[in-house]
Amino acid sequence: MKIxxxxxxxxxxxxxxxxxxxxxxIYQKKLAIKNADPVSIxxxxxxxxxxxxxxETMKDVxxxxxxxxxxxxxxxxxxxxxxxxxxxxxxxxxxxENTRIKHIQEHEMKFDKIIADKEDLKAxxxxxxxxxxxxxxxxxxxxLVFESNVKRDRNTDMFQEYxxxxxxxxxxxxxxxxxxxxxxSDKESHAAYKDAWNKYYPSxxxxxxxxxxxxxxxxxxxxxxxxxAVVNGSNFVTPTLSTGKRIKxxxxxxxxxxxxxxxxxxD
Numbered sequence: 001m002k003i004x005x006x007x008x009x010x011x012x013x014x015x016x017x018x019x020x021x022x023x024x025x026i027y028q029k030k031l032a033i034k035n036a037d038p039v040s041i042x043x044x045x046x047x048x049x050x051x052x053x054x055x056e057t058m059k060d061v062x063x064x065x066x067x068x069x070x071x072x073x074x075x076x077x078x079x080x081x082x083x084x085x086x087x088x089x090x091x092x093x094x095x096x097e098n099t100r101i102k103h104i105q106e107h108e109m110k111f112d113k114i115i116a117d118k119e120d121l122k123a124x125x126x127x128x129x130x131x132x133x134x135x136x137x138x139x140x141x142x143x144l145v146f147e148s149n150v151k152r153d154r155n156t157d158m159f160q161e162y163x164x165x166x167x168x169x170x171x172x173x174x175x176x177x178x179x180x181x182x183x184x185s186d187k188e189s190h191a192a193y194k195d196a197w198n199k200y201y202p203s204x205x206x207x208x209x210x211x212x213x214x215x216x217x218x219x220x221x222x223x224x225x226x227x228x229a230v231v232n233g234s235n236f237v238t239p240t241l242s243t244g245k246r247i248k249x250x251x252x253x254x255x256x257x258x259x260x261x262x263x264x265x266x267d
Contacts, residue, residue, distance in 0.1 A: 002081065002082045002083075003025050003028060003029070003082075003083070005017075005018070011214060012187075014214075015183060015185045015187070015190065015214070015215070018181070018183060018215060019183070019185075019189065019190050019193065022181045022193070025181070026176075026179060026181065026217075029176045029179060029217065030175070030176045030177070030179075032175075032176075033173060033174070033175055033225065034082065034084075034172070034173070034174050034175070034176065034222075035107040035171065035173050035228075058122045058147045058149070061149055064152075065151060065152040065153065066149055066150065066151050066152070067149075067150050067159060067162055067163050067243055068147070068148070068149055068150075068242075068243070069146075069147070069148050069150055069162050069167075069240060069242070069243050070145065070146070070147050070240070070241040070242045070243075071103075071145070071146050071148070071167070071170050071227075071229075071238075071239070071240045071241060072128075072133060072143045072144070072145060072170060072237070072238045072239055072240075072241060073123075073143075073144045073145065073146050073170045073171070073172050073224075073227035073228075073238060074086060074091075074143065074144040074170075074171075074172040074227070074235060074238060075128075075133065075141040075142070075143050075144075075235060075237045075238060076088045076090070076141050076142045076143075077139065077140070077141050077142075077203045077204055077205050078135075078141065078204065078205045078206055078235060078237060079204060079206055079209055079210050079213075079216050080234040080235040081234040082217075082234050083213065083215065083216050083217055084179075084216065084217050084219050084234075085182075085200060085204055085210075085216050085217070085218050085219065086219045086222070087200065087203075087218055087219060087220045088142040089142070089220070089221075090219055090220055090221050090222045091125055091144055091222065091224055092125070093177075093221060094221075094222065094223045094224045095123060095124065095125070095224065098223065098224060098225075100117070101117070101121065101123050101224055101225070101226060101227070102114055102115075102116075102117040102121070102225075102226045102227075103115040103116040103117065103121050103146050103148045103226070103227050103228075103229075104173075104226050104227075104228050104229075105155065105157075105158050105228060105229055106228055106229065106230055106231075107171065107173050107226070107228045107230070109226070112155070113155070114154065114155060115148060115150055115154070115155050115158050115229065116146075116148035116149055116150055116151075116154070120148060120149040120150075120151070120154075121146060121147070121148050121149075122146070122147040122148075123144065123145070123146050123224070123227070124144075124145055125142050125143065125144055125145065126142070126143055126145050127140055127141070127142055127143075128140065128141055128142075128143050129141075130205055130237070133237050133239060134237065134239055135205065135237045137205040137206070139203070139205055141205070141237070144172060144224065144227065145241075146170075146227050150162055158229060161229070162229075162240065162243055163243065165240070165243065167229045167240050168239050168240060169229075169230050169231065169232055169233045169236065169238055169239070170227060170228060170229055170230060170233060170238040170239075170240075171227070171228050171230045171233035171234060171235065171238065172224060172226075172227050172228075172235075173224075173225040173226040173227070173228060174222045174223060174224050174225060175222060175223040175225065176219060176222055177221040177222055177223060178219070178220045178221040178222075179217050179218060179219045179220065180196045180200075180217070180218045180220065181193050181196060181215070181217055181218075182196035182197040182199075182200055182201065182215060182216050182217070182218050183196075183197055183214065183215040184197050184201075184211075184214045184215065185214075193215075196218060197215075199218075200216075200218040204216075
């Protein structure tokens with residue numbers, strides 16, 4: 001969740017306030033379910049890769065009424081608009097325990113907003129470079145990936161949105177389990193927060209945003225409840241990687257065209 005912070009004249013006053021209220025803020029975060037935020041931060045997408053094949057894959061069952069999609073629900077090592085930096089491994093325990101994860105529309109837990117679940121959904125983590133996900137930054141991230149069999153008769157609107165290539169952002173619905181407050185303060189009483197800063201800051205991709213703020217919450221364990229297709233989420237590096245049959249058909253058509261050209265002796 002996003003913590004409401006009063007405005008202060010100096011950064012020192014802000015840091016003292018945060019240190020004084022850190023336990024309460026962490027308690028509030030753990031108490032709430034974190035969903036998307038209407039404002040995202042950072043540099044945005046540099047380019048979108050049309051496909052990615054890392055990780056495990058489901059059997060493609062795409063047809064006129066089904067479409068297989070592979071999407072990034074969340075990425076680690078980037079500060080989002082909730083001032084959170086998700087740390088690699090945060091989903092490991094939850095993915096082994098939660099068998100009821102759902103792929104839904106805009107965090108609405110309603111029957112008509114479900115996109116895929118049960119045997120139509122495979123959730124796992126996979127490592128990517130930032131550039132493979134369309135973000136112009138060096139380094140790597142661990143992505144929470146959903147492979148979903150999206151059925152027209154389950155959610156007609158989202159079937160069409162994915163088919164038309166309109167979904168370029170996703171968001172995770174989660175509960176915090178373990179998180180640490182990190183702050184770039186040299187004050188002796190803030191030593192524990194500076195230690196957390198020194199430990200987690202080097203892996204953060206959007207350091208400009210973190211430096212400007214001067215603090216963040218490092219989330220080391222969380223429970224995934226659902227992953228949503230959203231218009232604009234709190235983490236901006238969560239694209240759709242592929243839309244199964246549509247992309248595969250294009251590849252097949254290109255290969256067939258090449259074969260025809262070769263047979264006719266055309267360049």
